[in-house]
Amino acid sequence: MKLVSAVVMTGLLSPLASADMVISSDDIRAAELMPKAQEFSGFGCDGGNQSPHLSWSGAPEGTQAYAVFAYDPDAPTGSGWWHWQLVNLPATTTTLAAGAGAADNTALPPGSMQMRNDYGAHAFGGACPPAGDKAHRYQFTVFALKQKLELPADASAALTGYMVNANALDSVTLEALYQRD
Template structure:
């Protein structure tokens, strides 16, 4: 009986798969970001550094990654894309702090500030707490097939439609 129970437990745990995870040395789930990750412009005066991100437990078949940073609380009716990076090689499993502007290995698309890089948090003063969803997407192709000049909404659609897995870390910021 004891051997049967142990064998059953071992068999059950052998089928448990681990989902992709995303961590950061710079931002924590549900916690307020520091001014290091705040935009420098639009009435904000931060350092505009992209945070350090690391991911693991990547699904089999991953050929590239994408990273997005999105504020669903922006008063636009459609949110605000702070960072859209695609075609990051599958050999990469981390992005260092500030790497969006120095030696980035991938293709950065224009964010909603109109720049092809990371654009930090900058909610309107007095607009309350905003959430910043940093997501790493495991992609089944080396290059994301997107139309020339595609909007961030189209890219987001393509990521959701094609990703093998994704992991999200949500930080916050209030502009007082």
């Protein structure tokens, strides 16, 4: 991936990619603290547990589907923390409304699949870094895929990540922050 700014990254993953993707949000900003709406509700956190609005453009020709990941590389697990893995968004989708990651799936386009996050739910799970820890980075990445993915509903985060990366034409990341007192 090439760095576009300190926190918004875009990268060509294939020589077939013809345009750089861009990402934006009405709810979160690059390198800024996310609002309480994006904090998890549970594990000692009491936020709104709402996925942020995301919008993207510039996918390369041949894009057949999208995947959206939310990941905290700073979680004290040794392997980070998967907050959201959403796959098989139709190629016509370029926006997700705030709250689209709810477990009831009613705000997602037909055919989309929310994979199990590290909280154990098939939904978005908000930020919940340990109280008093440094600000954690939350990477919201949209991947343009060359095909829809065949994944079992109980696929691990590693398998989902492998399949997304193996089929990615391009990707873009918006990195926001979150910290609890």
